[in-house]
Amino acid sequence: MKYKELAEFYEAASSTPKRLEKTEILVKFLKKIASSGKELDRDVLYLLLGDIYPEYDERRIGISTQIAIKAISKATGINETNVLHEWKVLGDLGKVAKALTAKRKQSTLHTGVLTTEKVLENLRKLPELIGKGTVGKKLDLITELLSSASPVEALYLIRTLIGDLRIGLKESTVRDAMAKAFFSENKEAPKKIQDIIDKSNDLASVFNIVKDGKIDEFEKIHLEIGKPIKAMLAQKAKNIKEAFESVGKPAAIEYKYDGFRLIIHKKGDKVIFFTRRLENVTKQFPEVVSYVQKYVKGDSFILDSEAVGFNKKTKEYMPFQDISQRIRRKYHIEKLQEELPVEINVFDILYYNGKSLLKEPFEKRTALIKKIVKNNPYKIIHAKQIITSDEVAAERFYKQALKDRQEGIMFKNLQARYQPGSRVGHMLKVKPEERDLDLVITGGEYGTGKRGGWLSSFILSCKAGKLKDEFLEIGKFGTGIKEKSTEESKIGISFHELTEKLRPYFLEEKGKSVKIKPKIVVSVTYQEIQKSINYNSGFALRFPRFTALRPDKHPTEAATLDEVKKDFENQKRNWRYG
Numbered sequence: 267m268k269y270k271e272l273a274e275f276y277e278a279a280s281s282t283p284k285r286l287e288k289t290e291i292l293v294k295f296l297k298k299i300a301s302s303g304k305e306l307d308r309d310v311l312y313l314l315l316g317d318i319y320p321e322y323d324e325r326r327i328g329i330s331t332q333i334a335i336k337a338i339s340k341a342t343g344i345n346e347t348n349v350l351h352e353w354k355v356l357g358d359l360g361k362v363a364k365a366l367t368a369k370r371k372q373s374t375l376h377t378g379v380l381t382t383e384k385v386l387e388n389l390r391k392l393p394e395l396i397g398k399g400t401v402g403k404k405l406d407l408i409t410e411l412l413s414s415a416s417p418v419e420a421l422y423l424i425r426t427l428i429g430d431l432r433i434g435l436k437e438s439t440v441r442d443a444m445a446k447a448f449f450s451e452n453k454e455a456p457k458k459i460q461d462i463i464d465k466s467n468d469l470a471s472v473f474n475i476v477k478d479g480k481i482d483e484f485e486k487i488h489l490e491i492g493k494p495i496k497a498m499l500a501q502k503a504k505n506i507k508e509a510f511e512s513v514g515k516p517a518a519i520e521y522k523y524d525g526f527r528l529i530i531h532k533k534g535d536k537v538i539f540f541t542r543r544l545e546n547v548t549k550q551f552p553e554v555v556s557y558v559q560k561y562v563k564g565d566s567f568i569l570d571s572e573a574v575g576f577n578k579k580t581k582e583y584m585p586f587q588d589i590s591q592r593i594r595r596k597y598h599i600e601k602l603q604e605e606l607p608v609e610i611n612v613f614d615i616l617y618y619n620g621k622s623l624l625k626e627p628f629e630k631r632t633a634l635i636k637k638i639v640k641n642n643p644y645k646i647i648h649a650k651q652i653i654t655s656d657e658v659a660a661e662r663f664y665k666q667a668l669k670d671r672q673e674g675i676m677f678k679n680l681q682a683r684y685q686p687g688s689r690v691g692h693m694l695k696v697k698p699e700e701r702d703l704d705l706v707i708t709g710g711e712y713g714t715g716k717r718g719g720w721l722s723s724f725i726l727s728c729k730a731g732k733l734k735d736e737f738l739e740i741g742k743f744g745t746g747i748k749e750k751s752t753e754e755s756k757i758g759i760s761f762h763e764l765t766e767k768l769r770p771y772f773l774e775e776k777g778k779s780v781k782i783k784p785k786i787v788v789s790v791t792y793q794e795i796q797k798s799i800n801y802n803s804g805f806a807l808r809f810p811r812f813t814a815l816r817p818d819k820h821p822t823e824a825a826t827l828d829e830v831k832k833d834f835e836n837q838k839r840n841w842r843y844g
């Protein structure tokens with residue numbers, strides 16, 4: 267397909283803020299790809315959301331704004347200082363590429379026709395170029411594309427490269443458009459399409475099946491060992507009574523461990539771990555590979571678990587924030603593994619010896635765990651569980667979980683199936699009411715004096731809605747961050763470290779203020795939520811305090827405006843009734 271057609275689609279989609287209109291525009295585009303009949307065109311589905319591979323694939327374009335600036339300069343013959351100047355004026359590198367390409371076009375005659383295949387071919391070479399001395403090669407690949415691009419094509423090429431497409435399209439819009447384009451009469455279609463998206467995390471494969479309009483064919487998408495699946499998520503219940511009402515009696519009740527989700531795949535000798543963000547973190551947990559090999563029976567399986575940190579000496583469990591760096595760190599793994607050991611608590615199984623268990627009732631899945639996982643405390647164990655109809659027993663179990671320093675308890679319906687990617691009503695969490703939120707950093711301000719050079723305050727945003735791609739500001743924080751680098755103490759994060767973490771996502775700098783792409787999720791506690799006209803969410807957090815980075819969470823999993831409103835209402839209710 268000509269890249270021009272894709273660029274025209276991007277233009278049309280970004281011309282309207284309305285989701286329904288965007289969906290309609292996408293419906294037409296998807297029908298066009300389907301009717302082209304070309305196998306290669308299906309990969310355009312990745313480009314639609316600014317990717318080059320399926321979501322489960324770890325290879326990302328990963329080009330810094332600095333390289334993008336160099337490439338614009340090289341392709342247009344305008345020196346870097348002038349490109350930088352244009353960036354300051356226009357605030358968007360894509361627009362800079364468009365404007366400067368237009369200038370170049372007037373002076374040179376260029377007749378290159380860019381295709382999506384060529385764009386993908388060059389972009390896919392970028393992640394393979396690692397290490398010193400590769401910048402030149404990267405530049406060549408990008409410049410080649412930019413040199414044959416029209417101004418509009420250059421705009422979207424640059425935005426794709428820096429990972430900021432700005433067309434307001436997300437996976438759920440693609441899902442709805444697929445349903446409309448190929449199953450116009452079937453109300454069940456969006457849900458069924460979502461199911462196979464969550465199972466495969468590969469929009470192009472999903473498109474390939476969906477485009478023929480046959481729902482029975484969906485069964486063709488199977489779980490595959492080594493390919494990550496989205497984890498099933500829980501809803502919240504107010505208390506034990508409400509939890510029983512939702513999941514029925516008897517229910518399985520388990521500890522809600524305060525760790526991080528680890529989905530374990532094994533086939534033969536090969537063991538792979540994924541986080542809930544579908545990141546492969548196998549290298550970070552060599553000791554867990556050996557626990558899985560030694561203590562779990564079976565040739566092939568996918569287990570769902572929570573990894574919890576514990577103190578080596580006292581054997582007391584530690585909160586998530588104290589071990590979160592085990593997910594992040596890629597170096598000195600042995601040392602970290604010594605200092606911050608984890609215990610794996612297995613609570614579900616999705617696949618066993620060649621067979622998917624997604625449709626099997628939880629009762630059966632949990633029984634299988636007990637058969638195949640050999641309990642080895644402080645290494646790998648079955649999640650603590652009781653099966654009961656008794657509220658008093660549940661209350662006792664809840665108290666014990668909190669005493670053991672865990673977050674609370676999970677209620678699970680014994681007959682329910684495993685639904686990847688869904689926040690289901692048959693798995694409910696009960697935990698003490700506390701005021702904390704997971705939010706995204708979308709801006710910051712440079713500090714002065716000893717904090718000069720680093721951001722010293724950070725703007726927090728929530729998601730505008732469950733299905734909305736937009737983020738709304740809700741407060742600023744600077745507390746909870748350390749002055750000095752944390753190499754010695756290992757725990758927490760410094761201003762310097764957080765700034766460096768955010769820097770690749772800087773979108774715009776004006777004076778001391780920086781706009782940042784919503785990428786980094788953090789947990790914050792706060793004293794109170796107030797209504798406010800200072801932030802576009804309409805709310806402000808009072809005294810937000812950083813507690814942890816959430817590398818395991820995707821920005822789309824940040825708290826939504828509705829959740830903020832709910833917490834606001836709840837806090838009012840709590841005050842009223844003491």
Ligand code: ATP
Pocket residue numbers: 497498499500501520521522523524525526527542572613649676695
């Ligand atoms: P929270 O911020 O309250 O931890 P969350 O958004 O991280 O919630 P939820 O879906 O609300 O995630 O809660 C489920 C999470 O709890 C799972 O992702 C998993 O990491 C963790 N968890 C701990 N113990 C269990 C368990 N026994 N069964 C299922 N999930 C568990």
